[in-house]
Amino acid sequence: MEWQWLLARASGFTAYVLVTLAVVFGLLLSQRWQSRRVWPRLVNDQLHQYTTLLAGVFTAIHGLSVWIDPFTTFTLKEVLLPFTSHYRPLWMAFGIIAAYLGLAIVVTGWLRPKIGYPWWRRLHYLTFLVWLLATLHGLGDGSDTRTIWAIAIYGASSAAVVGLTLVRLMLPAGRPRVAARPGWAALAGLAALAVAGFAAAGPLRPGWNAIANNGHGSGGTFSVPATTVSVLTPYSASLAGSVAEQGPNGQGVTTLTFHLQVQGGQYNAMTLVLQGQALPGGGVALTGSGVTLGTTNDPGMFRGSLSRLNGGDFLAVVSGGGGSLTLTGQLGLVGQSGVQGVLEVQPGSAQGGFGQGGGLNGGFGSDDGGGDQ
Numbered sequence: 623m624e625w626q627w628l629l630a631r632a633s634g635f636t637a638y639v640l641v642t643l644a645v646v647f648g649l650l651l652s653q654r655w656q657s658r659r660v661w662p663r664l665v666n667d668q669l670h671q672y673t674t675l676l677a678g679v680f681t682a683i684h685g686l687s688v689w690i691d692p693f694t695t696f697t698l699k700e701v702l703l704p705f706t707s708h709y710r711p712l713w714m715a716f717g718i719i720a721a722y723l724g725l726a727i728v729v730t731g732w733l734r735p736k737i738g739y740p741w742w743r744r745l746h747y748l749t750f751l752v753w754l755l756a757t758l759h760g761l762g763d764g765s766d767t768r769t770i771w772a773i774a775i776y777g778a779s780s781a782a783v784v785g786l787t788l789v790r791l792m793l794p795a796g797r798p799r800v801a802a803r804p805g806w807a808a809l810a811g812l813a814a815l816a817v818a819g820f821a822a823a824g825p826l827r828p829g830w831n832a833i834a835n836n837g838h839g840s841g842g843t844f845s846v847p848a849t850t851v852s853v854l855t856p857y858s859a860s861l862a863g864s865v866a867e868q869g870p871n872g873q874g875v876t877t878l879t880f881h882l883q884v885q886g887g888q889y890n891a892m893t894l895v896l897q898g899q900a901l902p903g904g905g906v907a908l909t910g911s912g913v914t915l916g917t918t919n920d921p922g923m924f925r926g927s928l929s930r931l932n933g934g935d936f937l938a939v940v941s942g943g944g945g946s947l948t949l950t951g952q953l954g955l956v957g958q959s960g961v962q963g964v965l966e967v968q969p970g971s972a973q974g975g976f977g978q979g980g981g982l983n984g985g986f987g988s989d990d991g992g993g994d995q
């Protein structure tokens with residue numbers, strides 16, 4: 623995985639947490655939630671402004687790292703203009719609009735003496751929209767949305783923002799003449815439920831990548847369906863991961879499962895399942911196999927089986943989304959359960975001439991680094 627993509631994800635979450643904190647501190651300030659006894663006050667205007675500024679800095683780093691990432695190859699236009707992205711266009715647009723809106727709100731803060739307090743205040747309510755757009759953007763665009771830690775970040779942030787907003791609307795503090803606003807509170811509660819429902823029905827389910835990319839339900843205008851395999855050019859990538867051995871079961875069948883990360887390719891997740899009778903000297907005489915290739919979010923985009931295995935050399939054809947890929951490569955064991963290797967991906971199925979119909983017979987040495995011959 624490229625460092626730019628790692629930076630994009632890390633800075634995205636940092637920006638998101640900072641936007642959340644800025645909103646939370648703003649709500650606490652408006653509730654006069656500050657200690658008058660201790661110094662510095664627990665939550666004060668500077669803290670609110672500082673987190674906002676930092677959120678801006680990390681959003682800029684996020685946008686920049688997304689742009690320079692060599693894998694997604696965004697043009698400057700795609701990064702700056704909403705709805706022009708080839709990757710998850712609607713969800714990316716939400717992030718871009720959130721960033722512009724956030725910037726506009728900061729600028730109106732500087733212009734407060736000019737535009738007057740009432741207008742500044744009205745515009746400042748748009749912060750809720752910035753936070754909502756950032757949440758939808760992270761959920762819909764992110765590749766980490768389905769991880770436990772990402773769900774925890776989105777859940778905790780939403781609980782803090784929605785909870786405090788409800789308190790602010792129903793129990794406004796510090797201003798005796800300000801009435802509770804049950805209508806707005808109901809709207810905020812409904813919006814929170816709608817976002818939670820959307821997350822559960824969309825980004826948290828397998829297959830979201832295809833939905834987010836080809837426009838079904840995402841409103842996207844540019845489609846990158848799985849059929850793009852037909853225009854994919856061959857490429858090489860490196861493999862790294864681990865292997866787990868199960869069995870033998872009652873029929874003497876042992877299963878080896880390889881979980882592999884594909885580094886430097888369009889698809890970054892691969893699994894290889896080999897089943898067979900254990901050989902006396904170690905390894906497995908194959909009786910069945912399964913291969914998947916995809917992304918972290920959607921690991922089963924392509925499925926197939928091995929056509930050939932010879933030592934650590936393998937050939938597999940996988941298909942999905944209307945296209946096929948031929949995978950050739952080599953695997954070798956590192957230590958007890960580590961695996962390293964190389965992978966070549968070619969569009970189409972180049973099965974002919976590779977022992978088709980000859981059945982699967984190969985041994986995968988489990989103790990001698992079988993891929994190194």
Ligand code: HEM
Nearest residue numbers: 631634635637638685717718721756760763764765766767
């Ligand atoms: C307030 C502004 C923004 C916030 C808080 C924010 C936050 C996030 C978060 C939390 C993620 C999820 C990362 C992951 O799951 O790994 C994400 C992903 C992403 N964001 Fe943003 N973002 C913002 C603005 C932008 C802008 C302006 C762009 C365009 C340049 C952008 C492009 C992307 C892309 C392409 C991804 C997908 C990265 C991935 O799959 O890991 N974001 N963002």
